Amino acid sequence: MSLQEATTPDSKTLNSVQDNKHSAQQKYSRKNPYPAELLKRVKLNAEGSAKETIHLEFKLEEAALTYEAGDSLAVLAHNADDVVQDIITLTKLNSSSLVKIKGESYTLLESLTSKLDITTLSLSVIKRYNELISDNQLEELLKPENKNDLQDYISGREIIDLLYEFPAEELSADALISIMRKLPSRLYSIASSPKAHPQEVHLTVGVVRYHTHGRERKGVCSTFLAERISKGSKAEVFVTTNKKFKLPVNNETPIIMVGPGTGIAPFRAFIEERKATNASGKNWLFFGDQHYSTDFLYQSEWQNYLNEGILTKLDVAFSRDQKEKIYVQNRMLDNSRELFAWLEKGAYFYVCGDATRMANDVDDALHYIIEKEGGLEQEDAKAYVKKLKDEKRYLRDVY
Ligand SMILES: Cc1cc2nc3c(=O)[nH]c(=O)nc-3n(C[C@H](O)[C@H](O)[C@H](O)COP(=O)(O)OP(=O)(O)OC[C@H]3O[C@@H](n4cnc5c(N)ncnc54)[C@H](O)[C@@H]3O)c2cc1C
Numbered sequence: 001m002s003l004q005e006a007t008t009p010d011s012k013t014l015n016s017v018q019d020n021k022h023s024a025q026q027k028y029s030r031k032n033p034y035p036a037e038l039l040k041r042v043k044l045n046a047e048g049s050a051k052e053t054i055h056l057e058f059k060l061e062e063a064a065l066t067y068e069a070g071d072s073l074a075v076l077a078h079n080a081d082d083v084v085q086d087i088i089t090l091t092k093l094n095s096s097s098l099v100k101i102k103g104e105s106y107t108l109l110e111s112l113t114s115k116l117d118i119t120t121l122s123l124s125v126i127k128r129y130n131e132l133i134s135d136n137q138l139e140e141l142l143k144p145e146n147k148n149d150l151q152d153y154i155s156g157r158e159i160i161d162l163l164y165e166f167p168a169e170e171l172s173a174d175a176l177i178s179i180m181r182k183l184p185s186r187l188y189s190i191a192s193s194p195k196a197h198p199q200e201v202h203l204t205v206g207v208v209r210y211h212t213h214g215r216e217r218k219g220v221c222s223t224f225l226a227e228r229i230s231k232g233s234k235a236e237v238f239v240t241t242n243k244k245f246k247l248p249v250n251n252e253t254p255i256i257m258v259g260p261g262t263g264i265a266p267f268r269a270f271i272e273e274r275k276a277t278n279a280s281g282k283n284w285l286f287f288g289d290q291h292y293s294t295d296f297l298y299q300s301e302w303q304n305y306l307n308e309g310i311l312t313k314l315d316v317a318f319s320r321d322q323k324e325k326i327y328v329q330n331r332m333l334d335n336s337r338e339l340f341a342w343l344e345k346g347a348y349f350y351v352c353g354d355a356t357r358m359a360n361d362v363d364d365a366l367h368y369i370i371e372k373e374g375g376l377e378q379e380d381a382k383a384y385v386k387k388l389k390d391e392k393r394y395l396r397d398v399y
Contacts, residue, residue: 030185033076033236034065036201038229044204049294052207053262054226055191058237060199065238069193069269070245070397073201074185076114076236077224083119083160084112087176090163097173101182108173116180119158119220123150126162128179133168156212186221187240189352189397191265193272201237204265204297245350245397251279254347256339258362260288260317260328263353264297266397270350275310283310284342288317288328313338328358329365340373348393355398366394 028034036058044053058073067073088095088108095109101116112118123142130138141150159180168175192202207226208219229235247270248255255274257267264287274283285302289295296316305311315331332339343349351362363385371381388394 028065028238030074030076030238033074033238034060035234036060036065036237037234038231039200041226041231044297046294050290051261051295052209052226053295053297054205054207055298056203056205056225057192057197058201058203058235060201065201067190067194067201067239068241069190069247069273070266071190071242072187072240072397073190073203074187074238074240075221075225076185077183077221078114078228079112079116079118079183079220080218080223080228081113083218084109086160087112087118087163090160091168091171091176093171093173093176099173099177101177108177111177115183116177117183117220118180119160120181121154121157121159121162123154125159125179125181126150126154129162129166132171132175132179133166135166138166158215158217160215161213183220185238187399189262189265189269190239191268193269193276195276196272202268204262204268206262242397244392245352245395247273247279248281248348250281251277252281254282254284254312254342254345255350256284256286256342256347257350257352258286258328258332259350259352260286260358261297261353263351263358263398266352267350268298268301271305271310275305275308282312282342282347284313284315284339284347285311286315286317286328286331288319288326288331290318290320292316292318292321327361329361332362332365332369336369336373339369343370343388346393348395349388350395350397352397353399359396359398 038056039059040055040057042055044055045051093108095107097108098105099108099111101111106115126138127142130142140146141153188203188205190201191204192200194201203225205222205225207222209223210217225235245266251274255270257270259265259267267285271283271285273279274281287297287302289297295318302311302314306314315335317326317328317331319325319327349366351359353359367378367381367385370376370384371378374381374384376384385394
C-alpha cells in the first residue's frame, strides 16, 4: 500500500463522514429558514427564446446549511406586489388592518405578501369563500354533480378572479385571509456540488408566466427569484435531502442522465461532484430544449467537460429546430445499442424534469430499448426495468 493510499480516507469512509455531518447540520427548516444572500442571477436563454430560464447563486455561511448533489432547496417566496395590491383594491380593505395567523398579528399587507397563498384557486377556497358570501351560482358550481364545471372554472383562474367575478358586499380582512392557505415553499433541484462551490448553492429555474382569462399571470416563486429579490438581498431557504436521487457510492459506476429543460439542474451538480471527487465512472448526458441557438443551457460548461473527458457523451435534442419534433427520448432510441450496453455494465439511469409527459416518454423509450437490444419479450423488459428500480439504479426527480 502506498503512503498516499494509507493516509487518504477511502470514498466510502468519506461519504459516511459527510452523511453524518450532513444530517447533524440540517437545523434549517420551513419554520426556521436560512436567509441566503443572492450573489448572482444570470439568464440562461439567449435573446429571442420563448423560454425564460435563470441560473441563481446563493451564499451559504460556513457550515450553516449543508447539502449534497441530488438534494433540493426549498424557497419561501414573497407574492408579487401588484397581485397583493389588486386584492386590497378590489376588496376595498385597509392594507394596515391587523390580522391574526396562528395567534400572530400581521398587517394585511404583510400577510398577503409573505404569509398566505393568494393565488391558488381550489375547491376548498371556493367553498370557504361561498360560506362568506352565499352566492347561488357558486352554490350550484360546488354541487358534486357539477365537478367538471367546477374544474373548468378553476382552470387558468386565481383567487383574484373569484373575488372579481363574485364580489362580496362586505368582507373583513380576517374573513378574506380565512379563505387562503399558508403560502407553501417551492422546491428546486440543486444545480451545484458543494465540493465545487463551497458555501454556495446554485439553482436553475424556469420562470412561469402566462396569460389566461384576460390577465397576465406570474408563478409566485419563479418570478420572485427572477425579479423580486436583488443581488445582495436574502431569500429564505432550507435544504430538503433527497436520499433517492444520489450518485452511486462506487465512483467507477457509469451514469446516464436524462435532463431536458430545467431537468438539467441536478446533473450539473452530479458532473461537478464527479469531477471534484476524481470519479473514474463514465458520464453520459441527454439534454433537450426548444432551440440550439437560444436554449442550450450551460452549453459552454458541457463543452468544457467534454473536452476534459469528464463528460463521456452528450446527446442533445432541440425539438423546434426542424419540422419534426425531436426529444431526448428520440436521442435515447438513436443510441439504443450503446445505452443498453451501459446498462449491462451496471450504469445508473437518472431522469429529471417534467413529470407530465417527458418522464413517461423516457420510460417508454427505456422499455423499448431493453426489449430491442436485449432481445426480450415485453414482460421480460418490464422485469428488467423493475430490477433496475429495485437495485436503485433507475432514479427519478420529476415534477
Ligand atoms: C422535487 C422538485 C424539484 C423541482 N426542481 C425544479 C427546478 O430545478 N427548476 C424549476 O424551475 N422548477 C423546479 N420544480 C418546480 C418548482 O418547485 C415550482 O413548481 C415552479 O417553479 C413553479 O412555481 P411558481 O411558484 O413559480 O409557480 P406557481 O405560482 O406555483 O404557479 C404554477 C401553476 O400555474 C399554473 N400554470 C402554469 N402555466 C400555466 C399555463 N400556461 N396555463 C394555465 N395555468 C398555468 C399551473 O397550475 C401551475 O401549477 C421542482 C419541483 C419539485 C417538486
